[in-house]
Amino acid sequence: MQIVIVGAGIGGFITALSLEAAGFRDIVVAERSREIRGLGVGLNLLPHAVRELTELGVADRIAELGVEPGTLAYFNRHGQAIWSEPRGRDAGYAWPQLSVHRGRLQILLRDLVEERLGDVIRLGHSLVALEPGDAERRAVATFEVAGGERVELAGDLVVAADGIHSVARSLRYPEEGGPRWGGLTLWRGTALIEPFLDGRTMIMAGDAEQKFVAYPLGAPLEDGRIRVNFIAERRGGGVSGADWNRQVERAPIAELFADWRFDWLDVPATIAGAEELLEYPMVDRDAIPQWTFGRTTLLGDAAHAMYPNGSNGGSQATLDARTLAYHVALAGTAAGVPAALAAYEADRRPATARLLELTRQTGPERVMQLAFERAPEGFADVHDAISAAELEGIAAEYKRAAGFHPSELAARPSLGVRRSADASAASLRDSGAA
Incomplete structure (x- = not known):
């Protein structure tokens, strides 16, 4: 079976690794950038994603890049504690939560793809057209390469993991327009600081108007400091385009948070x-x-880009990749791809649509907004404003929607499956469809 993956980001690479683990090797990953530079700042991989990465045999190498947070804690803009909960193995999961640098993770995943599949990454390939194919015909992805030349790659399966500005999505939904702005501007960075709290806590402070998030990205350095990833957020800003690499001066943004000295x-x-x-x-x-559509499907941000509330983007792309590979492996042959894609979408699209709704309602961070609405000047006891049951209910609701409620995750069957030798041979015979 011939497979084309559009996009060499986290979702695209984990899709390639998942399909390889399921027994498929005729895979090409096409990326529009001319080099993979490993840009970005931090991200969190939650236990349901780390379970999948563990079953892929790559979690240990990813863990070497970052750190396991033991606690997630919410505060108001005065630095008063609202709610905290253990995370990862500290919460009793069999798998940790991992905080890693996004760029370093992308580079590692690239290396793993090359180790397991060889020279399958095609850089400088910009998608310009996508013929979806059908039960009888392969899909065809057309790319523009250096010099304006066009190259066609045919596949029994084409997976578009080409991000929030997905060309594949725009070809199917040409009237959709650009990403939807939620009215907030984010400033993201990393900094070396003295450890805060117990040194393993991920914190979120503020409310829906202004917020600050920080978490460690590694163990303490020789001088005792830790590198943290942080996100500063404020309503307004007037930024029009989602350019993830726009650098700005630090002092004006620090001044917006001048009173936030806890x-x-x-x-x-x-x-x-x-x-x-x-x-x-x-x-x-x-x-x-x-x-x-036909033999093509969307994955990750191309399918369901959502706000970072809840730290779930990379984790949901991982679940997409593993679910897709699971259903394709069960189908076994090129003829079974349309049915496999229907099963993948049935599993993942309703779940991510619900999660998108929750992130627009600030997801588990709703506890901060409730504290702001009910006690804007702070509180002597948070439970005077929000009951313990309400706090616990908000946290549990989000875990269920995102797929990592502890009991439900432990009970869920594995998404790992490998085709039999007979199925592999049948797939090769069947891939002659033109």
């Missing part, structure tokens, strides 16, 4: 000390009614 973390000093500061709008995309 006895456990100096927020403006962290921003002012950023190694670099990137600005972009808080954007997502509306849920769409269909991902799959």
Whole structure:
């Protein structure tokens, strides 16, 4: 079976690794950039994603890049604690939560793809057309390469993991327009600071108007400091385009948080000390009614870009990749791909649509907004404003929607499956469809 993956980001690479683990090797990954530079800042891989990466045999290498947070804690803009909960193995999961640098993760995944599949990555390939194929005909992806030449890649399966600005999606939904701005501007960066709290806590402070997030990206350095990833967020800003690499000056952004000096973390000093500061709008995309057309489908941000509330983008792309590979492996042959894609979409599209709704309602971060609405000047006891049951209910609802409620995750069957030798041979015979 011939497979084409459009996009060499986290979702595209994990899709390639998942399909290889399921027994498929005739895979090409086509990427529009001319080099993979490993850009970005931090991300979190939640236990349901780390379970999948563990079954792929890559979690240990990813864990070497980052750190396991043990606690997630929410605070108001005065630095008062609202809610905290253990995370990963500290919460009893069999799998950790991992905080890693997005760029370093992308480079590692690239290396793993090359180790397992060889020279399958095609750089400088910009998707310009996509013929979906049908039960009898392969899909055909057309790319523009250097010099304006056009190259066609045919596949029994074409997976479009080409991000929030997905060309594949725009070809199917030409009237959709660009990503939807939620009215907030984000500033993301990394900084070396003294450890805060217990050194393993991911914190979120603020409310729907202004927020600060920080978490460690590694163990303490020789001088005792830790590298943290942070996100500063404020309503407004007027940024129009989602350019993830737009650098800005630190001082004006630090000044926006001038009063956020807590006895456990100096927020403006962290921003002012950023190694670099990137600005972009808080954007997502509306849920769409269909991902799959013929032998093509969408995956990751191309299918369901959502706000980072809940730290779930990379994890959901991982679940997409593993679910897709599972159904394709069960189908076994090129003839079974349309049915496999229908099963993949049935599993993943409703779940991600629900999660997108929750992220627009600030997801588990809703506890901060409730504290702001009910006690804007702070509180002596948070339970005077929000009951323990309400706090626990918000956290549990999001875990269920995202797929990592502890009991449900432990009970879910594995998504790992490998085709038999007979199925592999049948697939090769069947791939003669033109």
